[in-house]
Structures are given as structure tokens and as C-alpha cells.
Amino acid sequence: MFFSIIIPLYNRPLEIDELLYTLTQQTYLQFEVLVIEDGSKIIAKDIVDSYADKLAISYYYKENAGQGFARNFGFEHAKGDYFVIFDSDCLIPIDYLEIVKNYLLDHQLDAYGGPDGAHPSFTAVQKAISYSMTSPFTTGGIRGNKKHIGQFHPRSFNMGISREVWERTGGFILTRLGEDIEFSIRIHSMGFKIGLIPEAIVYHKRRTDLIQFYKQLHFFGRARINIYKHFPSELKVVHFFPALFTLFLALSLILNTFNHPLAELCNTLLAIYILLIFFHSWNINKSAKVAFLSIAASFVQLTAYGLGFMQDLWKRIIFRQH
Known part of the structure; x- marks a missing residue:
């Protein structure tokens, strides 16, 4: 199974550096990386290029249109059997792709989502924000919980789709404001099989202060x-x-x-x-x-x-x- 990892990017060069480093540590090596710079003012091309000898990586710059359409751009240029979407503020455990590959071979999912959590290196504020987004006392545990309420909707910080899903759905039709949930609902409606891979966790930085978190x-x-x-x-x-x-x-x-x-x-x-x-x-x-x-x-x-x-x-x- 060959994966295409698609990462939209907007003015976050330091974050993409950290994310790409974690991808160099993966135990499963059959993958490529596509970084889609979505009209950023702070360009990360030099940072992405510095990983050319460590990853099968491609960098694209396009006019700003939002993360949904940036992902579609990545889908159009991807070579993989399965497309994996990450947010640029994620860190990926070394066995992530190994876990996903084994689970997909056993369960034949057309699309999947995974949970997010806090890395030990995160600041206290980041850990608190991560808690608030995953706690049963705030979100009801609906984000990546095995006992989630209702139909499971993968979120774009940690989501994968088969090439067939992309070809039949045409990808995202919204570029922001709930674009990933709309996409997931449409995948469901077309009869594709979607599931949660509980062990496919990513460490999600989200915002670094409460003001940005509020926004x-x-x-x-x-x-x-x-x-x-x-x-x-x-x-x-x-x-x-x-x-x-x-x-x-x-x-x-x-x-x-x-x-x-x-x-x-x-x-x-x-x-x-x-x-x-x-x-x-x-x-x-x-x-x-x-x-x-x-x-x-x-x-x-x-x-x-x-x-x-x-x-x-x-x-x-x-x-x-x-």
C-alpha cells in the first residue's frame, strides 16, 4: 500500500519543519509527501526542500483558497493508493503509517479518521487545550473516541481516503467552515465504509494561547x-x-x-x-x-x-x- 500524505500550509514554516521531521522517522516507508503552500506570505519552500534527501516530497505553491481546496490540489497531484491528510500543526508517531496500513488491510475501510492528543513536549497551555477538545465534559468525547456519539466523522487533522473516494466524490466542496465534516457526510451518503482507527493517534498542537484558541x-x-x-x-x-x-x-x-x-x-x-x-x-x-x-x-x-x-x-x- 502506497500512501500520499497531503499537508496544506499557511504561514507556518516552523510547524511544517517539526511535522516533516516526524515523517522521516516512520517505520513504514511506502509513502510520498505533498506540501501545498496556500498563498502564504511566509514561505516554507526552503524548509521543505531541506527534506528532499530524506523524504519523497513535493512542494507546491498556489493562490490562497483555503485548506479544503488546497487538499483537493494535493489529491490531483498524488500518486498513492490512499491519501492521508494532516494539519501542519501535528506531530506523527513513528508507527503511525504501520498502524494504518495493517488496520486497512484487515478492515478494508474506504475512509478513516484517528484521534488526537497532547505530546509530552507540549506546553501546559497546549496540554490544557488538548484536554478541552477531547474531554467527555466538554466535547462529549465525540472526537476520536471509540464510544463516539452517532455517526463517526473523520476530521481533517488526521484523516485518510482511498483514491476511489477522491475520484467519485471530487474531494472537498467547501474550503472552510466545517469542510471536513461535510466531506465525511458525503462519503457516507455514497455508501463508502468509514471507520475510526483508535490507535492511529497524532499529537495536535492546535493553538499556543487561549486567545487564539478562542478565535x-x-x-x-x-x-x-x-x-x-x-x-x-x-x-x-x-x-x-x-x-x-x-x-x-x-x-x-x-x-x-x-x-x-x-x-x-x-x-x-x-x-x-x-x-x-x-x-x-x-x-x-x-x-x-x-x-x-x-x-x-x-x-x-x-x-x-x-x-x-x-x-x-x-x-x-x-x-x-x-
Whole structure:
């Protein structure tokens, strides 16, 4: 099995350097790498070229059109039987391709997704952000969890498709705002077999501070409404949780401001929730510092997503604006 690894890139030369280094360590060697520079102002060509003697690697520069169409560009130039998509801020364990190859040979998946986690070298903030994106107390454990809720949708930070999937679907039709989930739903609808490979984990850096993390999650909340516009049945109860949590926080603030009798109940519920996050994160990360930061990251994750979700729900669904 020959893999084509496709990596869209936008103004992140240091990240692509780290990612490419991890690919030089792979135990399975039947693969090529395609880096698609999507109109970046900070060009990474020299860094990519420095790996020419270590990897079968190709570099392409194109005008900026977003990550979805950058991946399509990579599909068009790929030689592999199977295409693997990574985000540029991922680090890949040395046995990743070996694990994927063996699993695909046993299970014959047309498309797959894998989980993400925090590498030991990540900062405390990055580990806290990773926790908030994978915790059952925030996302419900729907991202790469064996017991995920509903139909499994691979995410583009760690996703693979067969050449046949690309040829029949035509790739991404959205370039951002939930493009990977839309693509996954369309793959399902065409009868292809999609599955989770639990052991095919990547270490996902995401954002390095909570401000950037807020902006990213606000965008994700808006993306969920964009997916709803294409597939109304894909809006589930779990997707409303961040918005309800955000409204609950606002209600708690109002009740406390006016010393309402229900304020004490709200405060108790919040205290329980905070303690659950703290001790769960501490158990996973073995660090009180990361556990404290996980509380902040979880609140940022939920409120940012909730506000983005409500913003586009109000604008695009209720008032039907484009």
C-alpha cells in the first residue's frame, strides 16, 4: 500500500519543519509527501526542500483558497493508493503509517479518521487545550473516541481516503467552515465504509494561547451552522451544549448580580463542573498546573463555540442572511 500524505500550509514554516521531521522517522516507508503552500506570505519552500534527501516530497505553491481546496490540489497531484491528510500543526508517531496500513488491510475501510492528543513536549497551555477538545465534559468525547456519539466523522487533522473516494466524490466542496465534516457526510451518503482507527493517534498542537484558541473555536461554532445548511439532519442535541452552557453562565452572572435565590444553585452546579474538569484532567495529565489551565481552556472552548454557534444560528437560520 502506497500512501500520499497531503499537508496544506499557511504561514507556518516552523510547524511544517517539526511535522516533516516526524515523517522521516516512520517505520513504514511506502509513502510520498505533498506540501501545498496556500498563498502564504511566509514561505516554507526552503524548509521543505531541506527534506528532499530524506523524504519523497513535493512542494507546491498556489493562490490562497483555503485548506479544503488546497487538499483537493494535493489529491490531483498524488500518486498513492490512499491519501492521508494532516494539519501542519501535528506531530506523527513513528508507527503511525504501520498502524494504518495493517488496520486497512484487515478492515478494508474506504475512509478513516484517528484521534488526537497532547505530546509530552507540549506546553501546559497546549496540554490544557488538548484536554478541552477531547474531554467527555466538554466535547462529549465525540472526537476520536471509540464510544463516539452517532455517526463517526473523520476530521481533517488526521484523516485518510482511498483514491476511489477522491475520484467519485471530487474531494472537498467547501474550503472552510466545517469542510471536513461535510466531506465525511458525503462519503457516507455514497455508501463508502468509514471507520475510526483508535490507535492511529497524532499529537495536535492546535493553538499556543487561549486567545487564539478562542478565535478558532468561535469559528468552529459558526462552522456547525454551515454544516446544518447543507445537512439539516446532522445538527444533534450535543451540538447545542456549548450554547446552553454559555447562556447558563450569563444567567448565573445576572442572578448573582441581583442576589437572586437561584444564584446559589447555579454557583453549586458550576463548582461541581469545575471540580470534575480539574480532577479528570489531573488524572490524565498528572499535573495540577495543567488541571487548573484545563478549567480555563474548557470554559474558553465552550463559550467561544457557543457564541459562534448562536451568532450564525441567529443570522443564517432565524434571519436567513448569507
